[in-house]
Amino acid sequence: MDNNITTVYCAQKGRDNLTYEDRISVLQALESEIRARESEILAALKADLNKSAFESYLSEIDFCLHEINLVKKKLKKWMKPKRVFSPLPFMPARSEIHYEPYGQVLVIAPWNYPFQLAIVPLIGAIAAGNKVIVKPSEMAPATSKVINDVITNALDSDIAAVIEGGVEETTELLNLKFDYIFYTGNGHVGRIIMAAAAKNLTPLTLELGGKSPAIITTKNLDLAAKRIVWGKFFNAGQTCVAPDYILINRKDEDRFIAASKKYLTQFYSEEIKSSRDYGRIINERHFDRLSALIDKNSVLIGGDVDKSQLxxxxxxxxxxxxxxxMKDEIFGPLLPVVYSDSLDDSIEFVKSYDKPLACYAFVDSSGEKKKVIESISSGGMVINDTIVHLSNEKLPFGGVGESGMGAYHGEFSFKLFSHEKAVMKRSFCLENDLRYPPYEKKVSLVRKIMNLLS
Known part of the structure; x- marks a missing residue:
């Protein structure tokens, strides 16, 4: 066992959970450190993924800062016990839901949004009063280092600490007994995480992925194409909720492809390879995997690759x-176009796969919108746009089935990392003896009372 892992783990186990004042102080320190190191974070994301400053700020830095500011404004309200109705037979009584920390949380982050997807779960776990160990992705080494620097400089290690490394370090962490595990990544590793958690009956969240469809029946093909280009090729397609494939009527294909070409040029210029706003594939292994999926005889747009630049x-x-x-989630800048004769056919096609993390439908009528919403089960859904649901902290973000379990962001993060403890406070006044033995002559009366109360 790594001595650093043991030291940090034991130090956190021995520390009390965080008070309201602790939580606010910790989040303020984290916010200050993120702001102070903004240029380092941007440089790290550029080095790992060639992310533009705009994408990095919008989807990584500002996302975290927004989450911190929301918690600072709302935490006192969220922490307040929630009063609920008490049954009449037990009056006088007061029933409440209390939100208490689980204790010690393990956050295992991915490489595609390596800063945001490490820090936002950390914020939620701290908001709920937990201590946290963060394991950044070794596949984004520059960002892993800056995450370590941010957390180490801002927070005491008995509150939050970073363990860098690869499979060996992750395995060692999973052999320890945490009170909650939060994992973002793929389903294969998700099963390994879940099996490890099961040994200690540790609750967990799995934020996974899947083949998120974009159904198109709208007459507004131009705007649909524009929004799909943006959502798909943000971060070079390496987004868990990026549109994974298109379902469209054959008669609309030419106009959709022409509009897509127009917006690709408008966004990234004729020389996309030279654009400062277009990212790169994370590493050679994923480059090779994606390149092998390109059937040159089926290409409608693009198909260009350069391994030297990933x-x-x-x-x-x-x-x-x-x-x-079409076999597995693509997780890259490739977009299959599949023909579908009708909305009903598209819905049945989507349902033939596992439940996706997101579903997008570009439709015109309220009836079509209602049909898609009611017919397709997915982690989240956007009508007439892509990926924007992540930006609304009042919506839970998470999967269902193969795309994951558990949801977070905003207050949902606070509740995710909190145990909802049921508390009933009874009085010593007005004792009701009906519940005490002997019961022989009480059954008829109890039936009548229960019927009246139901």
Whole structure:
């Protein structure tokens, strides 16, 4: 066992959970450190993923700062016990839900949004009063280092600490008994995490992925294409809720592809490879995996690759259910276009796969919107846009089935990392002897009372 892991783990186990004042102080320190190191965070994200400053600030830095500010404004209200109704037979009584910390939380973060997806769960766990160990992704080494620097400089290690490393360190952490585990990544590793958690009956959240569809029946193909280009190729397609494939009527394909080409040029110029706003694939292994999915005979747009720069251009390909690209989540800048004759056919196609993390539908009528919402089960759904639901802290973000379990952001994070403890306070006044033995002559009366109360 790594001595550093043991030291940090034991120090946190021995520390009391955080008071309201502790939590606010910790979050203020974290906020100050993030602001002070903004340029370092931007540089790290550029080094790991070639993220533009705009994408990095919007989806990583500001996302975290917004979450901290929300918690600072709302935490006292969230922490307040929630009073609920007490049953009449037990009056006088007061019933409440109390939110208490689990204790010690392990956060295992991914590489695609390596700063945000480490820090936002940390914020939620601290808001709920927990101590936290964060394991950043070793696949984004520059960002892993800056996360370590931010947390180490801002917070005491008995409150929050970072363990860097790879599979070995993660395995060692999973052998320890945490009170809650939060994992973001793929389903294969998610099963390993869940099996490890099961040994200690540790509750957990799994934020996974899946093949998130974009259904198109709208007459407004131009705006649909624009919003899909933005949502798909943000972070070079390496987003868990990016549109994974298109379902569209054959008659609309030409106009949709023409509009997509127009916006790709408008966003990234004719020379996309030279654009400062277009990212790169995380590493050679993922580059090779994605490149192998490109069928040159099926390319509608793009198809250009350069391994020396880990560059894959925005690529649209014709596909069907039997295509190799339709077997698993793509997680890159490749977008299959699948023909569908009707909205009903599209819905049945989506339902033939596991439940996705997100579903997008570009439709015109209220009836179509209602049908999609009621027919398709997914972690989240956006009508007539892509990925923007993540920006609303009043909406829970999480998966269902193969796309994950548990949801967070805003108050949902606070509740996720809190145990909702049931508390009933009874009085010594007005004792009701009906519940005490002997019961023989009480059954008829109890039935009548229960019927009146039901």
């Amino acid at each position: 560059y894959i251009s925005p690529t649209y390909v014709k596909a069907n259910k039997d295509s190799a690209i």
